[in-house]
Amino acid sequence: MHELGVTFYILKDVKKVAEENDVKKVNYVTVEIGEVSTVIHDQLIDCWNWARKKEEVTKETEMRIETLEAVTYCEDCKGEYRTVEYGKTCPYCGSEHTYLLRGNEFNIKEIGVDDDT
């Protein structure tokens, strides 16, 4: 729902790293998004393709998205399970004393740049 907001964070970070490394053109940026981070991939890419034109260095930067699996931990039976399939209820023991181990990440993993820039 706030893809546009995070797009500007990404743009700012990519621009900063490009400047620090004296890069003139960024070919792609890879972001890692957890399965339950509430970010819609298609919308993020749409926002990115609009916003990237605002900066010279990102004008043609492709956004690549890698999905990270969401895993929940059960405090009662100590089991781990896939969050997307079972939600807050542990499929092994039925407990709701569970918490998300991982899967709400939203990271910039890397950017790719031409060697000659």
Place this chain on the structure above:
Amino acid sequence: MTILELKQGIFKENEVTADGIREEFKAKGKLMINVMSSPGSGKTTTLVRTIEHLKGIVRVGVMECDIDASVDAETIEANGGKAIQLHTGGMCHMDAAMTKQGLDAMGIEDVDICFIENVGNLVCPAEFDTGAAINVTILSVPEGDDKPAKYPLVYEVSEVVLINKMDAIEIFDFDVELAKKRILACNPNAKIFCISSKKDEGFEPWIEFLKSRLKEAEAIQHE
């Protein structure tokens, strides 16, 4: 092709700014509280009542955050609070940088507790740290007791949940116990207070909570 590894959270810069705001408030012995809810749940009315209850004891400032209009800031000022209206420029939430701009414009020297009245929205505001020390969500009776089940994150990050419009409980199919159970499933430590801002009912525990947290903040400052 050269690959530059960043491996950093997209919200990192926001978190750093938010921590800076929290440190500033801590150093000054003041409190900032972020109020979130759906549109129309009674955020402004609840803040007006809160200002009334704290009148003469605690100086209150309110940052009103909306996409447009300034009706809320006018209401707060008419009721004795210090207010500033921020327009988020179409954004669905407040972040720490916007909060900082608002604080700089409003000035907090003559304020003890500063409330952020976040954009009415149960989704996005929960994702962005504003720099507030305490997050509060208002759940109003007409919205239904299922909201904590549908929008868990905003309840997970909230230390306090105010169930508002209790005066309308007879009209709506709202199960208070079920709502509480669902809130506690999101955050087992949540403090839940039932209030009616319209009728000015049930405010004592909420006001006591604010006073005691402000006292703690002032005590830390004097250490």
